[in-house]
Amino acid sequence: MTNPTLAAGAVERHLRARRDTGRGLLMPYVTGGITPGWTDYLRAFAAAGADAIEVGLPFSDPTLDGVTIQQAGETALARGASTRRILADLSGMPDVGVPLVASTYYNLVLHDGHEAFCAALRRAGVGGLIVPDLPVHEADELTDVAADAGIELVLLASPATPQPRLAEISCRSRGFVYAVSLMGTTGERAALAVSAAELTERIRRVTDQPVLLGFGISTPDQAREARRHADGVVVGAAVMRRVLDGAGPDDLRAFLATLRQALDQECDRPR
Amino acid sequence: MRDVSTWREPVPPDGTMGEPRARGRFGEYGGRYAPESLVEACREVDEAFRDAWADPGFRGALARLLAVHAGRPTPLTPARRLSEALGVQLYLKREDLTHTGSHKINNVMGQALLATRMGRRRLIAETGAGQHGVATATAAALLGLEATVFMGERDIERQALNVFRMRMLGAEVVPVTTGSRTLKDATSEAMRHWVGATGDSHYCIGSVVGPDPYPWMVREFQRIIGDEARGQCAAELRTGVPDYVVACVGGGSHAAGTFAGFADTPARLVGVEAEGGAGAARGRLGVLHGCRSLFLQDDDGQITQAHSIAAGLDYPGVGPEHAHLRDLGRARYVTVTDDEAVGAAVRLARTEGIVPALESAHALAWVIGAADGGDLPAGSTVLMTLSGRGDKDVSTLKELL
Numbered sequence A: 001m002t003n004p005t006l007a008a009g010a011v012e013r014h015l016r017a018r019r020d021t022g023r024g025l026l027m028p029y030v031t032g033g034i035t036p037g038w039t040d041y042l043r044a045f046a047a048a049g050a051d052a053i054e055v056g057l058p059f060s061d062p063t064l065d066g067v068t069i070q071q072a073g074e075t076a077l078a079r080g081a082s083t084r085r086i087l088a089d090l091s092g093m094p095d096v097g098v099p100l101v102a103s104t105y106y107n108l109v110l111h112d113g114h115e116a117f118c119a120a121l122r123r124a125g126v127g128g129l130i131v132p133d134l135p136v137h138e139a140d141e142l143t144d145v146a147a148d149a150g151i152e153l154v155l156l157a158s159p160a161t162p163q164p165r166l167a168e169i170s171c172r173s174r175g176f177v178y179a180v181s182l183m184g185t186t187g188e189r190a191a192l193a194v195s196a197a198e199l200t201e202r203i204r205r206v207t208d209q210p211v212l213l214g215f216g217i218s219t220p221d222q223a224r225e226a227r228r229h230a231d232g233v234v235v236g237a238a239v240m241r242r243v244l245d246g247a248g249p250d251d252l253r254a255f256l257a258t259l260r261q262a263l264d265q266e267c268d269r270p271r
Numbered sequence B: 001m002r003d004v005s006t007w008r009e010p011v012p013p014d015g016t017m018g019e020p021r022a023r024g025r026f027g028e029y030g031g032r033y034a035p036e037s038l039v040e041a042c043r044e045v046d047e048a049f050r051d052a053w054a055d056p057g058f059r060g061a062l063a064r065l066l067a068v069h070a071g072r073p074t075p076l077t078p079a080r081r082l083s084e085a086l087g088v089q090l091y092l093k094r095e096d097l098t099h100t101g102s103h104k105i106n107n108v109m110g111q112a113l114l115a116t117r118m119g120r121r122r123l124i125a126e127t128g129a130g131q132h133g134v135a136t137a138t139a140a141a142l143l144g145l146e147a148t149v150f151m152g153e154r155d156i157e158r159q160a161l162n163v164f165r166m167r168m169l170g171a172e173v174v175p176v177t178t179g180s181r182t183l184k185d186a187t188s189e190a191m192r193h194w195v196g197a198t199g200d201s202h203y204c205i206g207s208v209v210g211p212d213p214y215p216w217m218v219r220e221f222q223r224i225i226g227d228e229a230r231g232q233c234a235a236e237l238r239t240g241v242p243d244y245v246v247a248c249v250g251g252g253s254h255a256a257g258t259f260a261g262f263a264d265t266p267a268r269l270v271g272v273e274a275e276g277g278a279g280a281a282r283g284r285l286g287v288l289h290g291c292r293s294l295f296l297q298d299d300d301g302q303i304t305q306a307h308s309i310a311a312g313l314d315y316p317g318v319g320p321e322h323a324h325l326r327d328l329g330r331a332r333y334v335t336v337t338d339d340e341a342v343g344a345a346v347r348l349a350r351t352e353g354i355v356p357a358l359e360s361a362h363a364l365a366w367v368i369g370a371a372d373g374g375d376l377p378a379g380s381t382v383l384m385t386l387s388g389r390g391d392k393d394v395s396t397l398k399e400l401l
Ligand SMILES: Cc1ncc(COP(=O)(O)O)c(C=O)c1O
Pocket: B102, B103, B128, B129, B130, B131, B132, B206, B207, B208, B248, B249, B250, B251, B252, B253, B254, B255, B311, B312, B313, B357, B359, B360, B387, B388, B389
């Protein structure tokens, strides 16, 4: 059902190719519309060596986010951010050279309608979509519509997911598999959760798609440790706390460069 | 006061309030839109509930608890003076007389008993008016469980009495400071907390909302209101079945429980929402807190804040089964204003000697307005569930009266 002219699978192909060179993948997150010139962060992320960038479309009731990303969403919404305006900002900027993956809650997708929402993402140059409150058993319709529009719907796996369901998630996820490192919400943590290694191993048993670990990864040390198990990391709250504290694109580039370096150093992963 | 849909008779199939269809669906509503980390926990609740509900031992234990601790069955009270003034025959199903003072105890006793059966040692709950929080704290104390209750800061202010009661009962009350600082945000925070506590805690949702199996399970635990009332009406009413069955709707739990007892009769079902929280009457299709239903939203798809003088109705959505009953035309959803509700509360106090919760006063306000306006034909028999007592609202009322 995929439309070949719209380069379906571009996110996955891009991530696979980079992974296969031995590179640890880095996907930083930014809440769309957080500051007037927020798209400058995307350029800074790419310059720091990001392999993909997650752009959050803020929602009034982010039930899977901890305080930092909640606050970022509230700030963006108070500034008048909306799906439409954020995508317009993205359309107006030159290609940053790495895939963009939107993330939001299902209500915003349903509100616009699956077709219209995915088409708008595509027009804005977005290649992937993460919807944390749309689990695999409710995702069939959106997966198909998204694929037709050239959008890869990324599914999340959790430490609580039983093995047969993990196989189903891995099989249906597009782009990569998002491994939620811990039983909790987004937010910085002092250490990488022990559940991260076990979950990644269980996903590896059922797929060779790229696996990115997210939730709680905040420091170069944690990124290095995550890289021992997974193909890479998603870094959200650690970025957004800095942005909320006033850090500009250059500051974020410097921070992400430390993560990039940590991932590049970690070579002794068992694969 | 506004109607949004018209009656359709006879009762259409699938509007009889049985088990939901596959994947927790009531028509196109319901489902399990939970983050992956909660899907397994929902499945465990579903499995445990199905098992327990089919077990006469569980049912017997719950019935005993409800009888000896919660004070069931509750009476059906004819509202004689008010009926005479309105020209209808109004009967009140007295959930205000249960232990803790509202219908919330029916659901909580069921879920708390289920939690012990599942080996959980703690209950998590959200609360708006504080009635569900008090009921949860009560059941936890009774069964030796811990209780953590999330409550919006704004509700903590206006329902101070219930906050004290919860703490006295040994529960931890966690203030929620995000968003509108009311029920919607308390529910979000309770869900976030559950994600990190599924191993030892049961999320005791207080209404017919949330991911499958909650809307169905909570309705089944509240069904005792409708089942008792059905029997009481058969004994008391000349017609056996009332012409109208009325209840207020926040998430819609006691309305669903009441309607369930009459869904297979010709009784007309009326859900009364707060003007500022009319999910069923004004909501649009959406997904929030784990289910697909009707929610108040702005043009960008952001959920808007509800506003009601009754904290328990201050929710921007409605349970999925109500959305379905609305679509079918099996139930009708109407709204009343804060002022109308306050007026109805005073009127009930002075004609029947009952001070109702402001939530329940909404249902009464519709009955009064509909009787006065001719929407309720003279001589109609009306069953209204009086969901709770008004003690918790005295400080709010004191400022107004
Ligand atoms: C007395 C009373 N009535 C009604 C409600 C609304 O809840 P529901 O619509 O689930 O019955 C509440 C909720 O807090 C309440 O305390």
